[in-house]
Amino acid sequence: MPAGKGKVSEVGEALRLPTADPVVVFAKWCKGCGICVEFCPTKALAMGKEDRPYLLDADRCSSCGMCEIRCPDFAINVTHRKRG
Ligand code: SF4
Ligand code: SF4
Numbered sequence: 001m002p003a004g005k006g007k008v009s010e011v012g013e014a015l016r017l018p019t020a021d022p023v024v025v026f027a028k029w030c031k032g033c034g035i036c037v038e039f040c041p042t043k044a045l046a047m048g049k050e051d052r053p054y055l056l057d058a059d060r061c062s063s064c065g066m067c068e069i070r071c072p073d074f075a076i077n078v079t080h081r082k083r084g
Contacts, residue, residue, distance in 0.1 A: 022061050022080040025053055029075035036067035036076050 023045070032051030044060035045053045045067060053076065055061060063081045 021055065022058055022063060022078065023055050023067065024077045024079055026075045026077070027052055029073045030071075031073055031075075033072070035070050035072065039066050039070045041066060 030052055032047070034047055034051070034053070036053050037045045037047055041064060042060040042062055044055060044057055044062075046056040048054040053067075063078055065078050067076045068078045
């Protein structure tokens with residue numbers, strides 16, 4: 001599976017360097033509220049197993065940062081910004 005396709009990296013332990021995926025979820029901090037999914041303007045995110053968000057389609061992610069801004073628990077991070 002290509003990097004960033006169909007999943008969001010889950011970083012359960014303390015902060016690690018960003019992965020190749022454009023959006024990273026810190027699983028231990030995520031409470032599964034779904035706010036990031038609701039506010040994603042391109043519907044690139046979806047809720048997955050154990051009520052954790054995942055990247056449904058990396059190509060749809062515009063790197064807008066809305067998920068990161070809206071998460072009340074600082075549990076989702078946009079690691080790559082698309083240009084143009
Ligand atoms: S908004 Fe934050 S806490 Fe809520 S589901 Fe998304 S990543 Fe998890
Ligand atoms: S950065 Fe924007 S488009 Fe990408 S998953 Fe987050 S809210 Fe959706």
